[in-house]
Amino acid sequence: MSRKPVPAQQGQRARVEVNFDRPQLLPQLFGEYDSNILALEERLGVYIHARGQRVVIEGSTEAVAHAREVLIELHSRVIRGEAIDTGLIDAVIAMATEPMLTGIVRAENDEGAAPPIMIRTRNKTIVPRSLTQTTYMRALISNDIIFALGPAGTGKTYLAVAQAVAQLITGSVKRLILSRPAVEAGERLGFLPGDMKDKVDPYLRPLYDALYDCLPAEQVERRIASGEIEIAPIAFMRGRTLADAFVILDEAQNTTPMQMKMFLTRFGQNSRMVVCGDPKQTDLPGGPGASGLNDAVNKLEGIEGMAFVRFGIGDVVRHPIVGRIVDAYEGGDQG
Numbered sequence: 001m002s003r004k005p006v007p008a009q010q011g012q013r014a015r016v017e018v019n020f021d022r023p024q025l026l027p028q029l030f031g032e033y034d035s036n037i038l039a040l041e042e043r044l045g046v047y048i049h050a051r052g053q054r055v056v057i058e059g060s061t062e063a064v065a066h067a068r069e070v071l072i073e074l075h076s077r078v079i080r081g082e083a084i085d086t087g088l089i090d091a092v093i094a095m096a097t098e099p100m101l102t103g104i105v106r107a108e109n110d111e112g113a114a115p116p117i118m119i120r121t122r123n124k125t126i127v128p129r130s131l132t133q134t135t136y137m138r139a140l141i142s143n144d145i146i147f148a149l150g151p152a153g154t155g156k157t158y159l160a161v162a163q164a165v166a167q168l169i170t171g172s173v174k175r176l177i178l179s180r181p182a183v184e185a186g187e188r189l190g191f192l193p194g195d196m197k198d199k200v201d202p203y204l205r206p207l208y209d210a211l212y213d214c215l216p217a218e219q220v221e222r223r224i225a226s227g228e229i230e231i232a233p234i235a236f237m238r239g240r241t242l243a244d245a246f247v248i249l250d251e252a253q254n255t256t257p258m259q260m261k262m263f264l265t266r267f268g269q270n271s272r273m274v275v276c277g278d279p280k281q282t283d284l285p286g287g288p289g290a291s292g293l294n295d296a297v298n299k300l301e302g303i304e305g306m307a308f309v310r311f312g313i314g315d316v317v318r319h320p321i322v323g324r325i326v327d328a329y330e331g332g333d334q335g
Contacts, residue, residue, distance in 0.1 A: 150311025243268030260292030
């Protein structure tokens, strides 16, 4: 492997290229479905992509230097016949405490530079499509409990599911738990046939859709069968402590204050919790005033470890007409 020494300055966005002279070993270095690369990106806050035997690392200067040293060491471990897993990655990261800054160049003006933050899943790489999405994706990495508030189509739930899948793949969490209240949207569906799963699945379909977009279908089904992924109505959360898990509550505006309190107090060690909802669009009989989401925001905003990200109409990333529809309805409500 070769590196071209170029001076770099700290505190800037930077990039470095590493050329590996034994490219046949790269599949072992990267791991199945690039799981080792995903783990490095998650732990060090960098973006890594490869073309042939050339690997490019982008991010902050120190993070790029750190990631380069870790990759080089991991490659040498592969040459020695060692198997790469998340435990070894964490150990090598801990040992590479003084990375060298030579060979790193600024990337602030590089038109081909990667976005400063992204989420990589089995099926796709997801980048922010608005300033608020960038803020949200950073919060998903750095905060314990995140409230994502705003209208439909802004990516609140989708980005949370994508981040949860990325962390499940890299082993940062052991379980992915997706939940939402089983509240009918303004109509009475009556009796639904089948067992409990058949009865609640229609309410949870949007969560399944996001999962299948981030993971191959067979992996979704396998992980659901093994319990790694659990999709359940909020009533099933009572009495549990959700440790080593990424927990997402969707349509949170349809929870009552007691349900919201119950859900938030399920938080366990090494977990992350995301609460998604539109405070203005509740299906509860009492309207927004009866919503546990609004109650939680009023009581909890400002508490350390929690982030509150508010999306607006300008953040809608579905078809442009969706933004115009939301604008028309919200403008009418304000009038």
